[in-house]
Every structure is written in C-alpha cells, then in structure tokens.
Amino acid sequence: MTASSPVDQVLSAVDASLDQSLERLFALLRIPSISTDSAYAEHCVAAAELLAADLRTIGFDAAVRPTGGHPAVVAKSGGATAPRALFYGHYDVQPVDPLDLWETPPFEPRIATAPDGSKRIVARGACDDKGQVMTFVEACRAWKAVTGSLPMGVTLLVEGEEECGSRHLFDFVKANKADLAADVALVCDTGMWDKDTPAITTSLRGIVSEEFKVVAANRDLHSGIYGGAAANPIHVLSKVVASLHGADGRIAIPGFYDGVEDLPADILEDWKGLNLTAKDFLGPIGLSEPIGEKGRLLIEMVSSRPTCDINGMWGGYTGEGGKTVIASEAWAKLTFRLVGKQDPIKVRDAFRAHVRAQLPADCTVEFFGSRGSPALALPWDMPVLAKARAALTAEWDRKAVTIGSGGSIPIVGAFKDELGLDSLLVGFGLEDDRVHSPNEKYDLKSFHKGIRSWVRILGALAA
Known part of the structure; x- marks a missing residue:
C-alpha cells in the first residue's frame, strides 16, 4: 500500500x-x-x-x-x-x-x-x-x-x-x-x-465615482411665467445623461476606451464555454435582454468591459402633489467601472469635458468626485x-x-x-x-x- x-x-x-x-x-x-x-x-x-x-x-x-x-x-x-x-x-x-x-x-x-x-x-x-x-x-x-x-x-x-x-x-x-x-x-x-x-x-474592474450639478437660473422659477424661455437644468441634465451612450451600447465619451484591450483568444473561448445566458443571469431579477455593447458576450459585459451607470438623478419638486416650478439646479450621481489600462484621472477628465461640451448658454456645472482606482x-x-x-x-x-x-x-x-x-x-x-x-x-x-x-x-x- x-x-x-x-x-x-x-x-x-x-x-x-x-x-x-x-x-x-x-x-x-x-x-x-x-x-x-x-x-x-x-x-x-x-x-x-x-x-x-x-x-x-x-x-x-x-x-x-x-x-x-x-x-x-x-x-x-x-x-x-x-x-x-x-x-x-x-x-x-x-x-x-x-x-x-x-x-x-x-x-x-x-x-x-x-x-x-x-x-x-x-x-x-x-x-x-x-x-x-x-x-x-x-x-x-x-x-x-x-x-x-x-x-x-x-x-x-x-x-x-x-x-x-x-x-x-x-x-x-x-x-x-x-x-x-x-x-x-x-x-x-x-x-x-x-x-x-x-x-x-x-x-x-476599477472605479470612478462622480457627482455633478447643473445650474441655470439664480432661483426656482414659476413655469407659467418662464416656461419656454428659461433654461431648465433638469432638461439639460437629461440630455447630458442620454448622450453618454450610443445606439450600439458603447460609451460615447471621446477617448473613453483608451487602454481597453480584448481578451486573449483562449480565455474568450473558455468564457464562451461557460454559457452564461441572459435567461440565467437576468431572469432571476425580472429582466431578459442585455443592454451592453453590441457584439459582446454577456459575460464580457459584466466582467471585462467598462461601464457607465447613472446611480441617481434629482432636481425640482419631488414631494406629494404638483408644483409648477422650473428648478434652478439638477443633480446626478454616476459610476464608471474601468478595465485594462484605463486611467481613472483621464476618464474623469474626459467625462467632465464631455459634460461641459453639452451645456447651453446660461448653464454651469460643478463636479464632486474622487480620484478613483484603476x-x-x-x-x-x-x-x-x-x-x-x-x-x-x-x-x-x-x-x-x-x-x-x-x-x-x-x-x-x-x-x-x-x-x-x-x-x-x-x-x-x-x-x-x-x-x-x-x-x-x-x-x-x-x-x-x-x-x-x-x-x-x-x-x-x-x-
């Protein structure tokens, strides 16, 4: 023995x-x-x-x-x-x-x-x-x-x-x-x-967390008097957020994908063999269709590709009942998940430049974020x-x-x-x-x- x-x-x-x-x-x-x-x-x-x-x-x-x-x-x-x-x-x-x-x-x-x-x-x-x-x-x-x-x-x-x-x-x-x-x-x-x-x-994945505020008028406005003429920061914020992704699911910030590399072919084949399906992954949370980059495996979307997600948006009156107001400011929080050699500081700066480029006259923006981690x-x-x-x-x-x-x-x-x-x-x-x-x-x-x-x-x- x-x-x-x-x-x-x-x-x-x-x-x-x-x-x-x-x-x-x-x-x-x-x-x-x-x-x-x-x-x-x-x-x-x-x-x-x-x-x-x-x-x-x-x-x-x-x-x-x-x-x-x-x-x-x-x-x-x-x-x-x-x-x-x-x-x-x-x-x-x-x-x-x-x-x-x-x-x-x-x-x-x-x-x-x-x-x-x-x-x-x-x-x-x-x-x-x-x-x-x-x-x-x-x-x-x-x-x-x-x-x-x-x-x-x-x-x-x-x-x-x-x-x-x-x-x-x-x-x-x-x-x-x-x-x-x-x-x-x-x-x-x-x-x-x-x-x-x-x-x-x-x-x-690394992370960059950002919070930003879009400001227009110097006070909240009566929407019956100023509606149609005064800039509405909630509208502006919504357009900025909508501009972050293209129709193909890719993040539309210039330079965002610098440092992102594809998986080695043998690793990608291993991941394909794991057969992660939308039914298995999204079904238990009541969803059915992935919304990430077109042409990517679901497992790539959640593991090896970068993301941009809005974590919260608010502005104006949010209490019970109505209030006919144009808010003077609107807020959003978001996070980027980073992969490969993406530089958190460069991603943050590119995002801020993208936001500023979307702003109309009379609107300003303030950012509150961190350095992040690669x-x-x-x-x-x-x-x-x-x-x-x-x-x-x-x-x-x-x-x-x-x-x-x-x-x-x-x-x-x-x-x-x-x-x-x-x-x-x-x-x-x-x-x-x-x-x-x-x-x-x-x-x-x-x-x-x-x-x-x-x-x-x-x-x-x-x-």
Missing part, C-alpha cells in the same frame, strides 16, 4: 474535525461586528481579539493592531520553505436591517436544510466574510496539527472596516510594509462560478495562478475557471502598489448566499471544501 502524501493526511484531518471547525466559526459569527455603526465598535474589537487569540493557539504570532478606526489583526507564522503568502479578509459585517425579514436572529448561527437537502450555515457574516476567512484559518490549523508546521510562510491581515470602505487600511498597509512583505497575496472575498465549479478571479489584472501566465487552478481542480473534480469580476476591491490595488504583490482571489461564495441581505447563508459544502481547497493551494504554492 502506498503511503499517503502530507496533503492527503491534512485533508483527512480536515474531514475528521469539521464539527470543531464549525464551532469556532459559530463563535465568531455570534459577535455583531457591524463596522458601519459606532454603537458596535466594542463588538468589532471583540471579534478581532477572538480571531487573534484563536490564531495564537495554532502557533501564529498574532496581534490586534490599531488603525485609526476599527482594529486589524496581523498574524505571522513561519513555514517549512521560503515563499510567504499574505492572506487578506475582513471580520466586520453589514447591518442586519430589515430585522423582521430574518427567519431567525442574525447573530445566532444555525445549520439549516435547503429544499434540495443540502446544508447551509445561516447568520450575518456567514459568507461575507467570516466563513471565508475561517476556511483559510482552518486549513492552516489542519496543516499544523498533522505536520507541525505550515508548508510555506503565512501572514494574515484581517481588517474590520471593509464594509465601510477600508478607510484606514490603505495607510496601515503603507506604514507596515515590512510586516506585510510576502511573495503573493491571497484574497478570499469572492465566489464560485456555480455550486460545483471553483473559480479564480483574475481581474477586477482596474487590476493578473498576468495570464503567472505560475502561482496555474498552481492554484490545478489545486482547485483536484479538489472539486472539475476544471477551475478563471473569471473577471465586475466589482472592485481597492485594497488589492494597494497590495500591488505598496507591496508589489499580485493577488490570487479565491472564494467559495455562491450567487444565492444573500450577502448583505436578510438570511445570509454559506453552504456547508462551500465551508468544508473551501478548507480543503486552501490545504491544497498552500501545498501547491510551496512546491
């Missing part, structure tokens, strides 16, 4: 101790670490302290570190070999409102049975991000229990302000470069392609990507796919800019996990096989 490998022995230990792993996760889930509400500040500290204490039990040098806001946990462990991974996650959670839509109290975790017989962990933070963080912690625990050490050096950075914009983490990373030095970053705040297909997110993409030929993909494929017995994310995780940019690290984004969440909503859940399969997946990935990266 052939002796089992160290990885196989560690996987067996994961299976044997799943109940204990759940107990540790449940202890963390019971803490209402809501970062956006100052009333829960002491609970954020309690969650950080619990996590640091737990990591110390498995040999990590772990500390709760001040950040200027909610604290971060930094934990370091040596390994059998030289490479070091920096793992990132967060212990803070979203508010639970509306509370009356929860089937059971949000901070009393439980195992529920789904209609198909599968088991799921139900609690606020079960998926985002406590369950995901604990998949990695439990993988480290199993390695230490079986072999006495980790196969490579590991540093954990678990923050408490992700749900309120990671306000203090960027400065923390910049000030602690030496402590956070590593060879690769690992991020577990993403998801699977479907419940049986693992995925590595290889690109994140898109991020892993090199397709990166060796650690191939190793992680092979490890996931071995665990799930299905080829791991590489996908792009339509969202943005700005801290990944800080890891690249400040620490020089590319980030592997590997997560086990599912589309129906109700993240940020009542009755958030995390499939027990995602938790169990997530631990096993990290065991394999650590072993593969160390090889």
